[in-house]
């Protein structure tokens with residue numbers, strides 16, 4: 001496997017403005033609100049939802065636009081199955 | 093090959109069935125816990141190498157005790173600190189498997205310090221993931237061997253002090269002084285960049301094992317927000333700003349390039365081969381020598397052989413016993429063992445009997461081999477009435493005090509010298525006893541000696557010594573007197 | 583064909599014949615020859631010998647190897663066994679077949695290296711933490727060191743339980759003729775193992791049951807297993823018990839001495855018989871109880887402060903008097919010494935002067 005993600009982290013100093021064909025999916029029921037993903041998302045496209053999940057956390061959600069598909073949120077998220085990053089905007 | 097979708101690695105179970113409670117899709121870890129991130133990186137690497145089927149994951153005791161909830165591979169839960177020993181047992185049994193020892197700092201650097209040190213030193217071809225969070229997470233934030241100076245924990249409420257608890261242990265540096273480890277790197281779970289470095293190191297650690305290169309350990313500085321009593325984001329920062337300043341990040345040792353993969357071949361053995369290796373099918377030794385007719389007084393002897401170390405006392409006993417065995421007797425041989433032997437005296441007990449033998453201990457003695465004076469002094473009185481004492485008269489310059497026993501004075505050491513080896517004194521005595529008691533045939537003794545003596549150059553000397561002893565008795569008929577008190581000292 | 587072997591060698595012959603493929607151990611007198619013999623033979627038969635960093639390392643290597651389904655063993659003596667107890671408890675909890683040899687020496691602490699039987703409690707009653715038992719076999723001759731080693735591996739696999747071979751420095755150190763049996767051909771398949779392959783990757787070796795009910799259930803399963811063992815695996819030897827008024831009970835080297843005692847006692851007209859437990863767990867409770875229908879007195883001898891005697895008393899539950907004679911520190915009682923004791927007991931029985939009752943039930947030395 002390439003070092004793709006490592007490169008991506010350094011990729012774009014101002015990524016928001018660029019149009020990216022990517023998105024992120026977050027299963028709010030599995031999120032523990034540690035906020036590590038929000039911290040690392042360069043285009044700042046993740047936010048805390050107002051609703052509560054069954055575990056009693058306010059899950060993080062995607063604002064719906066602007067994800068670069070960098071994958072960083074996926075790697076810093078301690079939970080195995082909350083985040084899915086689609087680098088190209090395909091429906092899985 | 094870049095993946096288009098980043099999602100839960102396949103080496104994780106789809107549903108965590110082993111986890112208790114209803115939520116079987118999330119981990120049991122606290123929010124922001126480094127263990128979760130590390131698990132994901134390991135699972136991803138397992139996917140990549142396609143090793144899920146042959147991997148064996150060893151869970152430690154610590155917060156990651158339940159790692160077996162998650163990894164879709166063979167799982168073993170190990171006692172606290174012992175994972176490297178367990179891993180050793182697994183890897184030696186299954187050289188083709190990929191064995192992961194996953195351990196916390198208490199587990200690896202505290203209670204399991206010895207196990208990791210020696211697994212590393214043996215260069216076991218395993219991969220160790222060492223999660224250093226500078227605390228005992230599971231038991232409620234007590235001090236770990238890696239806790240920093242001044243760091244407050246529940247067992248260092250005023251902060252760790254050098255004076256009381258010593259310095260934090262730097263495991264990678266410690267292990268790097270060993271010859272065997274192939275790859276030691278310290279990484280940290282902090283920002284994206286460091287996580288990616290951790291990902292790379294974890295992959296390399298597994299790859300080394302896949303390629304048979306040897307021992308790899310990746311130390312991972314990992315946030316424990318709960319144990320440190322801070323929010324996950326702050327915990328991450330603390331790793332970056334404090335922990336990583338105390339524990340230097342980067343490669344500590346890397347011999348990957350020069351490591352030569354070990355080739356392990358496993359050979360199968362047939363039943364016949366195994367029996368043969370154990371010595372159970374030596375040709376020609378199946379037959380028994382005839383038991384000669386033995387005078388009643390010499391039957392079923394309980395024998396004590398005593399002398400100083402170096403006189404071949406134990407060996408003499410073994411020859412007696414083994415000759416008895418080859419003549420179809422029941423027999424036992426019991427040594428005095430341990431420091432007693434080192435102290436200079438040695439003795440052994442031999443019983444030869446037509447019947448099944450109870451106690452192998454000889455107290456009341458039928459036959460005493462006194463190879464030196466202290467032995468005669470010590471055991472003379474244990475000999476039963478009408479028993480037999482063989483005295484090595486070369487070294488014992490007194491007569492036997494008893495007059496109710498039969499005595500055979502044999503200048504055994506001198507006779508052994510005559511055949512050119514003082515060490516053969518024991519064989520001279522054996523010859524004398526064989527001639528006297530006629531308990532087994534001479535051929536049998538020589539056959540046994542032949543079978544037993546490891547250094548074949550001694551065989552001839554032994555045989556000569558044995559014959560000397562025999563002839564000495566046979567040619568000195570006057571010794572077979574019935575009046576014990578008239579035995580002549582020579 | 584017969585070989586002339588030490589007990590400590592024969593146990594390795596037996597293990598290899600049983601298909602044992604790995605030995606992990608740490609040297610200690612008087613068990614070191616076991617490691618040395620293993621070091622010699624295991625590599626020759628394609629097995630593993632490894633001198634571990636400690637007894638803790640050794641038992642955990644066994645834990646790993648047994649997890650893979652491999653037949654594996656370790657051996658030690660008192661101080662080493664104390665260290666192994668953690669791993670043995672885990673192995674019992676995880677139901678791993680491991681064969682553990684204990685060549686008992688003098689204790690407590692470093693004690694000495696002479697033979698004792700003072701590990702009975704730690705090996706037969708559990709020894710580590712938790713509600714578990716080992717199957718414990720007690721050879722009293724070199725042939726049995728070999729034969730019971732084979733049996734130990736069979737029982738370990740059959741019951742998925744650690745099995746101990748418990749004997750003393752004398753049986754380990756002495757040499758006797760041994761007839762080696764044929765190698766075991768069919769080692770049972772273990773579908774529970776972690777074999778590093780697709781078929782077994784679903785398996786988990788663990789002693790953890792977080793839920794109270796589940797852990798209780800697991801414990802009940804273990805106890806049920808032990809009950810089955812008690813039903814099917816009791817082994818003992820009897821000598822002259824048919825008409826015996828006094829039953830002597832001892833195991834290991836003591837049983838050999840008692841055999842001599844009984845031969846001499848019979849010659850004097852004392853109606854004594856010997857019961858030798860071969861399995862210490864399961865203990866021949868029923869047999870002892872049955873013998874109590876005829877026998878008038880039980881006389882237990884041990885090289886300890888009186889450990890097995892508790893099991894005899896439990897088996898009899900007061901049905902008949904039990905006398906105990908024990909030596910410690912490596913002092914091996916002689917035939918004469920026990921015979922003297924036996925004569926006193928017999929005289930009191932014959933005179934019906936209830937003298938036997940006046941003797942202390944347990945004394946360590948005359």
Ligand SMILES: Cc1ncc(C[n+]2csc(CCOP(=O)(O)OP(=O)(O)O)c2C)c(N)n1
Pocket residue numbers: 153154155156172195196197198199200223225227228229230231236
């Ligand atoms: C023999 C033994 N002693 C003590 C414990 C209690 N205990 C469980 S986990 C643990 C410390 C674990 O700390 P660490 O290895 O750093 O793992 P972490 O929880 O921090 O990931 C201790 C002391 C135990 N289970 N077994």
Ligand code: SF4
Pocket residue numbers: 023024040041042043044045046066067068069070071072073074085
């Ligand atoms: S992949 Fe994640 S971190 Fe990267 S931009 Fe999208 S949401 Fe943000």
Ligand code: SF4
Pocket residue numbers: 026030031032033034035036037038059060076077078079082083124
């Ligand atoms: S990192 Fe994962 S668990 Fe944490 S807040 Fe983001 S999605 Fe939730």
Ligand code: SF4
Pocket residue numbers: 120121122124125126127155225229230315316317318319
């Ligand atoms: S206590 Fe620390 S190490 Fe344990 S799960 Fe929580 S955050 Fe992780």
Ligand SMILES: [Mg+2]
Pocket residue numbers: 154196197198223224225226227228229236
């Ligand atoms: Mg820790």
